[in-house]
Amino acid sequence: MKRCETQKRLTQIGMYLCNNPTPSARLPCRAAQTKDTDLKKAFTPLAEKLTSAENQIVSELIAVQGKPADIGGYYQPDNAKASAALRPSSTLNAALATL
Numbered sequence: 001m002k003r004c005e006t007q008k009r010l011t012q013i014g015m016y017l018c019n020n021p022t023p024s025a026r027l028p029c030r031a032a033q034t035k036d037t038d039l040k041k042a043f044t045p046l047a048e049k050l051t052s053a054e055n056q057i058v059s060e061l062i063a064v065q066g067k068p069a070d071i072g073g074y075y076q077p078d079n080a081k082a083s084a085a086l087r088p089s090s091t092l093n094a095a096l097a098t099l
Helices: 002-019 037-052 054-063 079-086 090-096
Strands: none
Touching: 037 054, 037 090, 054 090
């Protein structure tokens, strides 16, 4: 039953993103839900980190907008360079690494 609820919720989030593609769009937080205590326990620390560092993360992402990025090639990019270009926020990367 949990799997069906999770799939349904992911579909709702996907529809939300399609209909509200603005940078300020807020996703419902997994930490706020109450049906799955394990999920809440796993996401609460991440939600707190992201909330407290939101301005820093947004600043880091905005700073790289519109600038060319060297990814080491078009057809066969260098994995390290591509990863660095596609994940420019060290604050966000550190927060996600805690999962």
